[in-house]
Amino acid sequence: MPSQLVKGKTTKILVLNPNSSQAMTDGMLTVINSLDSAYSTEIHTYTGPSSAPASINDGNDLEESTKAVLADPSFLDSPFDGVVVACFSAHPLVPSLQNRERHLAVTGIFEASIQAALSLLRPSETWGIVTTGKFWEKHLTDGVKEYVGAYKVDENEKFAGVESTGLNASDFHHGVDPAVIRQKLKEATKRLLAKSEIACIVMGCAGMAGLEEIIREAAKEEMGEKFAYNELHVIDGVRAGIMQVEQQIRYHRLIPGRS
CATH class of the missing domain: 3.40.50.12500 (Rossmann fold)
Known part of the structure; x- marks a missing residue:
């Protein structure tokens, strides 16, 4: 048969x-x-x-x-x-x-990254976003609160906030020196890590796809290799x-x- x-x-x-x-x-x-x-x-x-x-x-x-x-x-x-x-x-x-x-x-x-980040946190841990330009700091902060059903004026003890690189999404693929991208992305990551007990960092731009290692390098410089490569979650939105x-x-x- x-x-x-x-x-x-x-x-x-x-x-x-x-x-x-x-x-x-x-x-x-x-x-x-x-x-x-x-x-x-x-x-x-x-x-x-x-x-x-x-x-x-x-x-x-x-x-x-x-x-x-x-x-x-x-x-x-x-x-x-x-x-x-x-x-x-x-x-x-x-x-x-x-x-x-x-x-x-x-x-x-954006929505999928929020769900992924929240699912990975232990009780005392927080998550945050590293993104491109200044516009996105308020837009994404408000968007996170709206997505989880919170008022925009309320604080969210799990969400540490948004840090921006000052770049545009297109800069990650056109014309900007990779060394500049690396520096700005690492600086934004370090500012985020200084805010609270960050356990999860979301790369807040589709143009950042493939740049996870830069995030981990910055985490290693601030928090040590064990944290950067054994404990920190880095979420790619795609x-x-x-x-x-x-x-x-x-x-x-x-x-x-x-x-």
Whole structure:
């Protein structure tokens, strides 16, 4: 008798870069290719159209990138199971897709990183974000509080805050001396580590993909090698997003009409 398929279903995930920088999308490939889920999951990438900002640096860029992607009929050109919005922000594209494409599992790398960080902390430990420009310090701080259902004026004893490098997302791939990037990223990391008992640092920009080692170098200089390489969690948002959306897809398939 011929074999019969008893169990198994291909999972297809779209990692969606809402800006128009192909270089930034390409920069995520190191992280994507490092995931062992690649053997059971198809991961596709998409870069925003030319009408989207080349780098998302403020609130206007967030809105413009959302409009550009939603106006592009090609961004969902295949029957995907889930979408990861690869912009580290409270990006309006996340709720827009969650409402418009209700059959899909959708998350952003910002939201997925928050969940990952909180799941890793012991009772007295905290987490924080190292990001790019000054705009993001308030935007991400407010976004964290809103995501966990807290008032913006309230303090969060688990969240140590946001430290910025003063760079833009595009600077990590275009024109800025790597030595300058390394220095600024290490300085921001050290400021964050000085705030409290940090156990988890989130890299708050998709453009930082692959730069985990710089974070650990800074931690080693401040806290020692054991802390940097045996205790500190460094979360890459793209990795967290893919892992989170895979889990969401599994839960979606538990709904009888979607299995």
